[in-house]
Amino acid sequence: MKNNQQQLTQLSRLTYQTEQLYRLWARQQGINFHQLITLYELYNQKQCTQKEIIRIWRIPKQTLHTVCDHFIKAGIIAVLPGRSADQRERLMTLTTAGQKLAQPIVTKLITFEDQLTNQLVPGSLQQAVETMSKFNHLFTETLKKN
Template sequence: MDHLRQLSARYNAVWMETSQLYETWARRRGLSFYELLVVLSITETEEAVFQKDICRRFTIPKQTVHAIIKTLADKGWLELEVSEQDRRSRKLCLTAEGREQAAQIVQSLQEHEARVWLRLEVDRAEQLIEYTALYNRYFREVGD
C-alpha cells in the first residue's frame, strides 16, 4: 500500500507541475492560466461558445469565468452577443484585436508544444496519451 501511495504522490506532483508550466507560460504572455483556457476554448471551435460551455469543459467556477470574460472584454478582445436560441445567454465572440492576439497566443503555444512532442518522440508521446487516458478511465470506473 505504501508503494501505491508513493505512485499517487509522484503522479500528482507531475500533474501539478504540468499545470504550473502552463500557468508560467501563460503569465509570460500576460494571461492567467484560466484566461489561456478561455482563449483556447473560443479559438478551438467554429461553433458558438458560451460561458456555461467553458465552465463545464474545464470545471471552472461560473464566477471565475465571468470575471475572465469581463477582463478580456475590457482589453477589447471579446464581445458578447445575444444568443438567438436563448436570449438570456451571450455568445463569446472575439473582436478583430482579440482574433489577432488569440492567434498569436495559440500559434505560440502550438509551436511550443510541437517542440516538446518532437523531443518526446512519437512512440513515447502516443504512450503518454494512451496511459493517461487509461488512468482516467480506471479512475472513473473505480468510482467513489
C-alpha cells in the same frame, strides 16, 4: 499496491508541476493561465460558451466569468445571442482585437509544445493521454457509484 500509490503521487505532482509551467508561460506572455485557456478555446473553437470552457478545463465558474467579463469590457470577446430558450447560455467569440491578441499567443504556444513533444519517444504522449483518460473515467465512474 505501495508502488501504485507512489506512482499516483508522482503523477499528481507532475500534473500540478505541468500546470504551474503553463501558468509561468502565460505570465511571460502578459496574461494569466485562465486568460490563456479562454483565448485558446475561443481561438480554436471559434465560438463557445462559458459552460463549455468550464466543462473542458474544470475551472471555477466565477473565475471564468471574471475573465470573460474583463475580455468583454476590453473588446476582446463579443457575446452572441444565447443558444438556450431562456438565453442564459451566452455564445462567445473573439472580436477582431481578440483575434489579434489570441493568434500570436496560441500559435506561439502550439509551436512551443510541438518543439517539446518532438523530443519525446514517438507514441509516448498518446499513451500518456490514453492512460490518464482511462484513469479519469474510472475515477469518475467510481465516484458516481459511491
